[in-house]
Amino acid sequence: MRREEILERMKGVMEEAATEPIDWSKVDESSSLEGLGFDSLAILDVLYGVEQEFELEVDAEEVTDVETLGELLTALEERIEP
C-alpha cells in the first residue's frame, strides 16, 4: 500500500481518536503526535483505529519509539501487506 494512501486513511483514524479538530494544512510528516493532541492515552485509541482500519494487530509496546506522524507511517508501511 502506498504511503499516500496510508496517510489518507490515517487521517480518518486520527480524527476518530482526537478530541479536537486537526488542521491538516499545518501537518506534515515531521509533526509530533503529541503536538497533534495524542498523548500516551490518546495514542492507544489511534492504535485501536489502526487495527480496525487496516486489520492489523499493533501493541503499544511495538511503537514506543514512534514520535512523529512520519515515523508512524513508516511503522505501518512495514506491517501492511503491499
Added chain:
Amino acid sequence: MVTALGFDEEAVWSALMRGETGIRAVTAFDVSQLPCRVAAQVDDAELEDAVSALGRLPGDRATDMALVAAARALHQAGLATAQARAGAATILGTGMGPAHTFFEAYESYYDKGPRGLRPTTVPRAMYNALSAQVSMVFGLTGPNYVLVSACASATNALGDAFRRIRDGHLEVALCGGAESFLNPLFFAVWNRLGVLSKGADPERACRPFDQARDGTVVGEGAAVLVLEELGRARERGARVRGEILGYGESSDAGHLTRPSVDGQSIALRGALAEAEVEPADLDYVNAHGTATRWNDTAECASLRQVMGPAADRVPVGSTKSYFGHTLGASGAIETALTLVALERGMAPANRCLEDPDPECAVRLVGAAAEPIGGSLAMKNSFGFGGGNAVLIVHRSES
C-alpha cells in the same frame, strides 16, 4: 441547558409557553418491536454545532451535553477567567452515565471480541468522566465527582453543592446533571421495565396527573447551574438568578421502584425546615411528575401530607411532558426552569391535563400556563432506589 426543545433559554421558555413538547417518534434506530416508540431527543446537529463551538470533536454524547451546558452556565455567570474559575467544584448527577460508550463497547465486544474494544473505554465510560471532562475543559480546580441516585441525581448534586458552599467548604460550584442513553439497548431495557407510555402520539404520550396517563416518556438532556456564595457573587457583579434556601433528602428504605409517601414526606419536610418556609408560603411546586400511576399518586399524597390545606392553593406542575423524563439530568433542567418560571411569574402548563386523576388531590396547574403569585418554589425529585431530594428555591430580587 441542553434539551429536546433546544439549548437557548429564551427559545426553550417560548416553547414551554406555547405548550410545545420535545417528545418525538424515535427514528434513529428500530423501535418496531417495542411498546414505547417515542422519546425526547436532543437535536443531533444542534449538539454537534455546540460541541464544535467549544473547539472539540464529538465524544460520548452525555459528556458532550454536560460540556455544552457547562459552557453556557459559565458564560452566563460571567466566570470567564481562569482566576474566577479556580477552586470551582464540578458536581454532576447522572442515572445511566456515559451510556452510549457502554453500548458501543458491548457492540464491539460481541462483534470482534476483546480486541474490538477501544482501549480508552474505561476513562470514557466511567461515570465521573462527565465531571472530569468538564473540570478539565474549563479549568475548574475544585473537586469533581458524579452523583448517582437515578432520577434524583441532579437534585442531590445541587443540594450537596448548596450545603458545601453554605458550610464554607466551597465558594463556587458547577452543578447539575447530564443524561443520554437513547440507543437500542438502553431504550429497550427501559421499555422492558414497563413504566413507559404505549401512546403512539408523541404529543400526548406523557401526561402527568391525567386520569388517562399510561406511563412516562424518557428523554435526554443536561443542565448546569453555577452555585456561588451569595456575597462573592454580588461582589463581582454576577447576575444572581435565585437562591437555594433549603434541601431535604431521604430514603424510602422500602422498595427499589415503588415510591413511599412517608419517605418522600421526610425530604419535603426537611427542605421546608431548612429553608424556614411554611408550605403556605410556597408559590409553585415543580413536581417530579413522571406520569406513572405510582409516582403521581404517591407524590400528590406526600404533598398533601406535608402541605396540609396549602396543597389546595399552591399550584403543582410537572414539566416532564415537555422534556421527557431525563432521569439523572431532570432535577437540574427542572430546577433551572423553576427559577425561570419564578423570574417570569408564569407556571408552565401541565400539558394535556384534561381529566385530572382524583387520586392526585392537590392544586394542579391546568392545561394552560398560569401566573405565579410570588417568589418561592419547591422542586421535587424522587429516584428509583428510594432516594428523595427536594429543594426550596427563591427568585433573586436583584
